[in-house]
Amino acid sequence: MTSRAMTRGIAAGAATTLTLGVLAAFGAGVAGAAPGSITWDDGSSRFTRTVSNTTPSVGDTVTVTTKFDRTSWVDEFIYNVKDRHPSCLTYVPGSAKMGGSPTNTDEVKADEGNGTGYVRASWGVTSWVVQNRPGFHASPTFSVDYKVGPSCARGTALATGMDYGGSLGSGNYGTKGPSITMAKTGTTTTLAPVTDARVGVPSTLTATVTGGAPGDTIEFRDAATTIGHAPLDAGGTATLAWTPTIRGSHALAAYFADTAFATASQSTPVTVQVAEQNITSTIALTPVTGAQVGRASTVTATVSPTAAGGTVELRDGTTALATLPVGADGKVAYQWVPAAAGAHTLTATFSGRDGVTGSTTTGQITVAEAPASSTDSTTTLNPVGGATVGKATPLTAKVDPADAGGTVTFKNGGTVIGTAPVGADGTATTEWTPATAGQSTVTAEYSGNGTVNASSDQESVIVAPADGGTGGTGSLDGFGSSS
Incomplete structure (x- = not known):
């Protein structure tokens, strides 16, 4: 019985038997793991294929086994097995086994590049024998593992099968089954x-x-x-x-x-x-006349609609001058001391407030040279001690000459703290309530007045947290200068 046809079809009248669970393999259901098996005869050969889970999910590992049996006393030697599977399944390297023993790496070829998925194992002529006679029975089983990939079609029976070659011929059962049906991924x-x-x-x-x-x-x-x-x-x-x-x-x-x-x-x-649509704001700069180097000119910006809230940032070209809170009348005012003669572009930018959009405007100002008979001034900011978040801290600046008049604007960085008039003794005072702990730079800017030029001074101040700590002072190029 060694001269069988090399291609074996299913013999006429051969019995095909489905074991329990194969209904799920053919799409009867996909809930949970459902193993499926199929058994069929071809001549005196009997094959049983089992899929460990015919309704897998992405990432699952599925084991497929093929068991070889004989229904006659003639032995058959298995030379090779080709397990066919959907191409969206990936062979788990090293998982191919025959008779429970791992198959050598050099004996296995997986997915040999023809676009269909299969794993092929081959052995010598006498490696594996299928027997069914008194005292001698052998039913070798070939098994292989696959990882389920995301590209598998869902709700469709995906065919599996196998081909083999043996001493009595060969069989081609590429779509025999059991099939695999993947449910759609839940979202x-x-x-x-x-x-x-x-x-x-x-x-x-x-x-x-x-x-x-x-x-x-x-x-x-x-x-x-x-x-x-x-x-x-x-x-x-x-x-x-x-x-x-x-x-x-x-x-x-x-x-x-x-x-x-x-x-x-x-x-x-x-x-x-x-909420209702934001109201569109506008901002306007009051024209500035008579501006001179070293002399303060009042810059006034008005926001419409009028109400308190938001801030206005003032700039001279690209140089930030100050950031001021908008008052209930919609206005901010700032004592601007130009440092250079000529054309200047002032920009006022409103930040916006709840329900009101921001806006911006510019104004052109010509600044004259300082008068030849002007007198330089010196401004000195007293050291700031004990600054604490939420606590009012006095700020005092001394202007020389003492009878110069004018005003001093106090700033925390670019934000205006307040403006105070210079008294007869040359001092100007205000209060500052810090909102943030850490290092701040406080500046006192004297406006200049009459023939007396403007000047400024600044201090680096350490603000303590509200729950305690020590405020401190530190000079950061403290100066009194004429401008």
Whole structure:
């Protein structure tokens, strides 16, 4: 019985038997792990193939076994086995075994580059024998492990099978089974909370999906109305700019549509309160006349609509002059002492406040040279001690000549603390309540007056935290200078 045809088909009248569990293998169900087996006869050869889990998930390891039996007394030697599998399954290196023994690496070839998935093992002529006669019975089993990949089609029976070559011929059963059916991946969708939404102002909607794939589409809805669509990125997140047109309560949700690989899901609705549209502000600079080098000129900016809140930053070209809080009358005022003659561009920028947008404006000013008969001044800022967050700290500056008049503007960095007149004794005082602990730079800027030029001085101050600590002083190029 050694001269069999080299290609063996299923013999006429051969019995094919499905064991329990194979119904799941053919798509009857995909819930949980469902092993499946199939047994068939071809002539006097009997084969039993078993798949450990016919309804796997992505990342699972599936073991496929083929058992060889004989129904006659004629022995058959197995030369090679080719286990066929869906190409989305990946062979686990070193897992191929025959008769429970690992197959040598050089005896196994996996997925030999022809676009179909299979693992082929081959042995010598007498390596494995199938026997069924009194006193002699051998049923070798070939097994191999596969890792399930994400590209497997879902809800479709994926064929498995095997081919083999032996001393009595060969058999080709490439789609015999059992088949594998993968369920779609379950998904969850969440929508992040949305805060500070306002009519006419874009808000970012962010949805996160687990179980989706990059490029899958998310639909955003406001109740039953579609707002827009956005694709998932590599991290499973989709974002959309939403500009509400109606104030009040909105119920937003994100929807992930069913795909070939994943099931649909939707987020829990998120209630968003949309405020009225921001009011557009304007800011204007009062014209400045008679500006001279070394002399203070009052720069006034007015914000409309009028109300307290927000700040105005003043700049001379690219140089920051001061940042001032807007008063209830919508105005800020600053004593500006030009350092150079010629054309200057002053810029006033309003930060905006709750419900009101920011704005900016510029003004052109011509600064004259300082008078030839002018007198230089010296300003000295007294050391600042005991500065503590939330505690009022006195600031005192001394101007020389003492009878110069004018004003002193005190600053913390670029932010104006306050402005005080210079008394008859040449001193000007105000109070500073620090809001932040750490190092601050306090500056006293004398405005100049009449024929007396402006000057300034500054101190580096260590502000202690509100719950205790020691304030301190430190000179940071403290100076009294004429300008």
